Amino acid sequence: AQKVTQAQTEISVVEKEDVTLDCVYETRDTTYYLFWYKQPPSGELVFLIRRNSFDEQNEISGRYSWNFQKSTSSFNFTITASQVVDSAVYFCALSETWGGQNFVFGPGTRLSVLP
């Protein structure tokens, strides 16, 4: 069965610190997709990234970067020079290639960035 683990329940950092959110997944599929979502205190959901299992290149988008390590089944998310606006719950998710029945979310990591 597919599973996503986000071992860090809550993280607090001071503004401008770098922070890495861990995501470890389990799947028997050779083809799958990994996702990150952000949920700020306002409650809306924001889609951040989708990565397929064939693309192990790391991705950078502004202050955000993602490190996909297939060998360790991890898809970690790093925020560089964190800001107060980054305070949110971040969810990692995993899906097989087709079908929503195996779309699995992690429990989320609550990030608090203090001024």
Added chain:
Amino acid sequence: DARVTQTPRDKVTEMGQEVTMRCQPILGHNTVFWYRQTMMQGLELLAYFRNRAPLDDSGMPKDRFSAEMPDATLATLKIQPSEPRDSAVYFCASGLRGGTYNEQFFGPGTRLTVL
């Protein structure tokens, strides 16, 4: 500024009543997703549509839930009869993609309370 809209934003109903939640995807998007978020279960993907056809709704309780897209500008999620355990925030998201999941844009959510 194109965005996904959802109505109603809040709904309080009594057990046994029918509930219909509506979503207007971004014009031109061909993929629509329904998610549910509860304290106990976290985030779940209930169903998704591409080009108005349900690709997968296996995450949805079949006996009482139904999802449809009567036209390209409207997606509905119906619960009949509703139960207290259906209380949750229901998110709709839309995207533009010919294949699998790509970037998704979320609506503000419908907060459902079933008494």
